[in-house]
Amino acid sequence: MAHQAHPFRSVLYIPGSKERALEKAQGLAADAIIFDLEDAVAHDEKIHARDLLRKTLETADYGRRIRIVRVNGMDTEWGRDDVAAFAGSKADVILIPKVSSAAHVQAVADLIPDVPLWAMMETALGMLNAAEIAAHPRLTGMVMGTNDLAKELTSRFRPDRLALQTGLGLCLLAARAHGLTIVDGVYNAFKDEDGLRAECEQGRDMGFDGKTLIHPAQLEIANEVFSPSSAEIELANRQIAAFEEAERHGQGVAVVDGKIVENLHIVTARQTLAKAEAIAAFGAS
Numbered sequence: 001m002a003h004q005a006h007p008f009r010s011v012l013y014i015p016g017s018k019e020r021a022l023e024k025a026q027g028l029a030a031d032a033i034i035f036d037l038e039d040a041v042a043h044d045e046k047i048h049a050r051d052l053l054r055k056t057l058e059t060a061d062y063g064r065r066i067r068i069v070r071v072n073g074m075d076t077e078w079g080r081d082d083v084a085a086f087a088g089s090k091a092d093v094i095l096i097p098k099v100s101s102a103a104h105v106q107a108v109a110d111l112i113p114d115v116p117l118w119a120m121m122e123t124a125l126g127m128l129n130a131a132e133i134a135a136h137p138r139l140t141g142m143v144m145g146t147n148d149l150a151k152e153l154t155s156r157f158r159p160d161r162l163a164l165q166t167g168l169g170l171c172l173l174a175a176r177a178h179g180l181t182i183v184d185g186v187y188n189a190f191k192d193e194d195g196l197r198a199e200c201e202q203g204r205d206m207g208f209d210g211k212t213l214i215h216p217a218q219l220e221i222a223n224e225v226f227s228p229s230s231a232e233i234e235l236a237n238r239q240i241a242a243f244e245e246a247e248r249h250g251q252g253v254a255v256v257d258g259k260i261v262e263n264l265h266i267v268t269a270r271q272t273l274a275k276a277e278a279i280a281a282f283g284a285s
């Protein structure tokens with residue numbers, strides 16, 4: 001799957017039991033969708049949601065949006081059947097909840113060959129084992145589960161997410177060390193645009209690829225914040241041009257806007273341009 005070339009600015013959760021939301025998502029500006037069978041689905045609805053989702057993925061057209069199915073845990077009565085139901089389906093990714101060790105990833109890998117796996121990072125043990133989880137050869141992405149993590153830590157909500165910073169940082173380090181996609185947790189107050197924007201900006205500045213969302217009203221802000229701005233694209237082009245000019249004169253350092261530009265900054269500049277191109281290509285598809 002062309003994960004590297006695909007943006008993950010906005011990753012929208014949809015409860016697998018909500019027929020109207022499943023239909024609506026075909027026209028929403030999400031880069032990826034998490035079709036949820038876990039916490040957004042009531043116990044009595046689990047089997048119905050699995051059947052509805054399986055049928056919907058066969059018939060509905062989600063275009064190039066990445067289709068991620070979040071199954072129930074393997075320690076529940078539904079987990080193994082959820083995984084089996086989406087083998088050979090149009091699911092692009094299986095998302096495993098509450099991953100605390102690489103063994104949790106392996107348990108799902110044993111049930112479903114070929115499909116890339118993502119891990120929900122949302123337990124205290126998962127934070128401590130983030131490196132071994134990220135190293136699992138079948139894993140291509142991580143999603144922060146900040147509600148469950150806050151619950152486990154018994155921490156209080158704060159706009160700066162102080163209590164979650166250690167876990168967020170450990171998972172980012174692990175994901176980047178192993179070349180994985182990593183998406184930030186949800187912002188629960190889905191009508192609070194200013195709060196969402198601030199949390200998106202914090203996640204972007206930390207290095208996350210995008211944000212998980214719970215309501216369509218959150219899409220526009222996440223897409224905007226996690227896209228390179230026109231000023232960033234313009235700066236990246238000027239840095240590349242200035243560095244190439246410096247190299248032509250046998251120098252390894254250029255200066256742009258009073259700041260040095262070295263080879264490593266050019267790597268970042270090229271990543272910015274590649275991300276902008278991927279977003280443009282996705283938008284045009």
Ligand SMILES: CC(C)(COP(=O)(O)OP(=O)(O)OC[C@H]1O[C@@H](n2cnc3c(N)ncnc32)[C@H](O)[C@@H]1OP(=O)(O)O)[C@@H](O)C(=O)NCCC(=O)NCCSC(=O)C[C@H](O)C(=O)O
Nearest residue numbers: 013014015020021024025039040145146147148214215216
């Ligand atoms: C939060 C909601 C329950 C609100 O639902 P509702 O009251 O129906 O909202 P609206 O009336 O404002 O909806 C307007 C229209 O938008 C559609 N809609 C709503 N939500 C979605 C969605 N997520 N995806 C697609 N479409 C959606 C409605 O159908 C309306 O459509 P229309 O009829 O055309 O007007 C609801 O938004 C919701 O259920 N959100 C998802 C909640 C969820 O998935 N939670 C689980 C994930 S969070 C989590 O567990 C993260 C992690 O594990 C952790 O630990 O942190």
Ligand SMILES: [Mg+2]
Nearest residue numbers: 039122145148
């Ligand atoms: Mg959770």
